[in-house]
Amino acid sequence: MAWVRERAARAATSLAPIVGPRGLSRLDSYLGALEVDLTAELFARLPEVSEVPLGVPHEAVVASLAGAQGGDAGRVIAPAVPMA
Numbered sequence: 001m002a003w004v005r006e007r008a009a010r011a012a013t014s015l016a017p018i019v020g021p022r023g024l025s026r027l028d029s030y031l032g033a034l035e036v037d038l039t040a041e042l043f044a045r046l047p048e049v050s051e052v053p054l055g056v057p058h059e060a061v062v063a064s065l066a067g068a069q070g071g072d073a074g075r076v077i078a079p080a081v082p083m084a
Contacts, residue, residue, distance in 0.1 A: 001033035003046050010043075 003018070008015040021027040038046075053059070063070075 001029045001036055002036035004045065005033060006038045006043050 001017070004017040008017055019027075019030050021030055054062075
């Protein structure tokens, strides 16, 4: 919860975390996050250590991107507006 709060504070757009604890004990731990101050180093490290492997088929798609883009992804110009 402290990371979510810090992320909202650093966001360029307005971001409001919605908290929905399942009980009073969870609410107490969520409220305890208000007393946690994350350093820039910890804030940057948390997504790295909590990253979940994507697995199949996502890892195969990522591995094939270089070949699909002619071997150099830097040469591909992405559209300015995301396309659906």
